[in-house]
Every structure is written in structure tokens, then in C-alpha cells.
Amino acid sequence: MLDILYQDEHLVAVNKPSGWLVHRSWLDRHEKVVVMQTVRDQIGQHVFTVHRLDRPTSGVLLMALSNEVARQMSQQFEHHQLNKVYHAVVRGHVHEADTIDYPLVEHLDKIADKFAKQDKEAQPAISHYRGLSQVEVPIAVGPYDTARYSLVELTPQTGRKHQLRRHMKHIFHPIIGDSAYGDLRHNRAVAEHFGCQGLMLHASHLALQHPVTHQPLLISAPWDSRWQNLMTEFGWASQCPEYNGVEINLAITQDSSVR
Template identity: 70%
Template sequence: MLEILYQDEHLIAVNKPAGMLVHRSWLDRHETVFVMQTLRDQIGQHVFTVHRLDKPTSGVLLFALSSDVARMLSQQFEQHQMIKVYHAVVRGYVLEDGTVDYALTEELDKIADKFSEGEKAPQPAVSHYRVLARREMPVAIGRYDTARYSLVELTPETGRKHQLRRHMSHLRHPIIGDTAHGDLKQNRGMAQHFECPGLMLHASHLRLTHPVTGEALSLTAPWDPRWQQLVERFDWKGCVSELERVEFPAQASQDS
């Protein structure tokens, strides 16, 4: 069963597990379990998508319970009226907080986008990051005798495809577990030495205005056991409270 974070007669939010597709896709024809279908069966009614999280990303995922509410929520996303906050484990020591203002070209899928026109001009992309903790571990990965990691909080101001992954890679601090833009040796090392495979990117918070009542909603998705064991092993337990103390920026974000 999916963990329900919030539910009323108009919308519902769940804590999406890592490795689970939001909906059926012909690009992943072998998959048989999807968030939409699971949630529909769990609550006994149809749900409407308003945004998405990539398959390896966990965290807050919002659905509407009617087409009208879906349209209103989609407009909030399109107009950057929602704020999304992520947590990630990245390679190396991130020394200070900052902002990445680095335009990104559109990423096209070789199969799904094979009939698309040629490469388009780079689109503006802005992400804010905040350092929460660092850790050096006595394991040799690659050419170094030790491995360094940082726990960061990420707030995208724009919503380009794989924006957070690409921006952290641009900073030379790729997100652990990122097979497209990351460090494959570090990915294997994390799985081998710390029993923590997969992408270490979690959509922790979503702030929005309720499309019907007008009230402010702040939704939080707890870290799953994989995250929790790594946080304990790296002695980052004090950072768990950061899930309750997020400083939401004034600028909203659209997507990851």
C-alpha cells in the first residue's frame, strides 16, 4: 500500500517509493506496478496526475480527484506557484550554499523523441542548494583512499527535465545513484560499501494553495528505510529534523 500524506474530497498526496513508475509507459513495458493504478485500487476511485517524479525519485506526489481540480493544480505548476524542496546525497564536500543559474538544453529520448526536431536553444534553469551535512568515510572508491559525501537541500526555481541531477553534475557534485549524469564508480561504491543502491534524491516537501478552499498546504514525505539507514550510518540523524524546519523560498518551483 502507498503511504498517504494528505487526502480530502478534492486531492490526495502520497509518498512515492523509489523505483516505481507514476503511470504506465511503453518505454517500460516490462513494469507491472504503477502509482496511479495502485492508488486507484487503494482508495477505490480514479485519480488524475498533475505532475510527476522520475522512476528512481521518491517523495511527495500529488494527484487530483477530479478533472477540474487537476486542471487548477496543473495551472499552479505551470505558473510556478508551487514550491518543491528535495534532499539529495551528492559526491564530495559541498562547501557552501548557493544557486546554480545554468541553462539546459532539452533532453530527448532516443525512442520516444526520435521524430522531434533538432536540438533547441538552451532554456533558463535555476536551482538553489543548501548544505546540511558532510561526511568522509574510510573506504576506497576510485583513486581515492576515502569517500566524501554531502547531504544537501535542493529547491528548483524552474522545472527542466532532470534539472537537479544536471545542475549538481555541473557543480561536480553529482547525485549518488544518478546513472545518466553521475559518477558510476561512486554509485557502485555506495551500493557495495553502504548497502544503499539507487538514486539518492527525495522530494521531501511540496507547498501549494488548495485549489478549492484557498488554504495553504505544506506536505512532507518522510525518508524511506534506505535513506534512514544511510543517515544513521553517516551520523546525520540530527538532519532528520530538517524535514520539519524547511525554509521555503519566496520563489515557487514547477518540477524536477
């Protein structure tokens, strides 16, 4: 059973676990446990995807309960008419708040994007980040006697594939547990010393305008035990989304510069 964060007659949102596929795909033809089918069986109703989360990413996943609502929600995502807030644990100390404006060339997966056409041109990609907490632990990684990590809040303005993961690598603060863009030495260190495996990227909050009632809607996903254990180890427990009441700007605006 998945944790249902929000449900009405038009929408349902769940807290997607890390490692789950949103739907069956070429990534794993033999994977039978996927979010869409699990939610369908759980609520006894067909569901429609309106956006995706990478398999290793956890957090808020919104689905529609009709084709028409799915179409409206897909337009909101396409036109950036909602706000998404993620949390990540990254290598190094991040104290500042800043914006990453770094175009990305789409990376196609040999299996998942088997039939997609490669776009050679880099597409605009903008992410905002803010350092929340920092820690230095007495663990030797590489040439250093200690290891530094930060908890960061990430807000993507655009929606390129693996955007947050690639942007954090670009500024030399890769996300812990990222096997594609991360620092494998730190991934191993966190797994070995703190028992925390997998990508430390969580979709914590989603703010949108309800497609039918047109009222502001804020959906938040608490961190799972893996996250909470690491937050306790690092002394960051007070930063958990279910504790700190993070405020999000609910003013939904359209960014016409990126389509």
C-alpha cells in the first residue's frame, strides 16, 4: 500500500517510494510492482499520469482520475504553472541561496528512450537552490580525514530530464546516492557508515491550482525512515518537511520564456 497524500474526485497524490517505477517501461520489463497499477488497485479506480519522478527519486507524485483532468494538469506542468520543492543531501558545504542557469542537452536512455529522437541542442534549464544545514563528519573519504555534507532545498523552474541531479553536479555539489552523476566515494561512505543507500533526492512539496475548483492546493510528502535516520545522524531532524512547516509561494505564475 502506498501513502495517499491527497485525494478527491479529480486527483490523487501519493508519496512515491525510492526505487519504484511510475509505470511499466523499457527500464525493467519484468518489474511488476509500479506506482500506477498499485494506486489503481488501492483506490479501485483507473489513474492517469500527469508528470513523472525518476525511479530513485521519492516524494509527491500527482495523478489524475480522468482524461480531461489529466490533460489540464499536463498543461500546467508543461507551462510551468506550479511550484515544486525538493530536498537533497549533497557533497560539500552549501551556505548560500542562488540560481543555476545552465542549459542541458537531453540525455537519452538506451532502453527507456529507445524510440526517442536525440535533440543535439542544449535546452534552457534553470534551478534555484538554498542551503539549509551543513555537517562535517569524521569519516575519511579520498584524501580528506573528514567529509562534509549539506541539506539543500531545490526548486526547478524548468523540467529537463535529471535536471536537479545534473545541475548539482555542475556546481560541484553532487547529490548523495546518485549513481549516474554523483561522487561514488561519498555514496559508498554514506551507505557504509550510516546505512543510507539510494538517491537522496525527495520531492517534498507540490503547489498548484486545482484544475477544477481553481483553488490553491499544497501537497507535501514526509520523508521516509531512510531520510529520517540520516537526518538524525546529521543533526538535521528539525528540517524534516512534516516538522518545519516550510512556506511555499502559492502564487502560480506562467513562465512564458520556457515552453
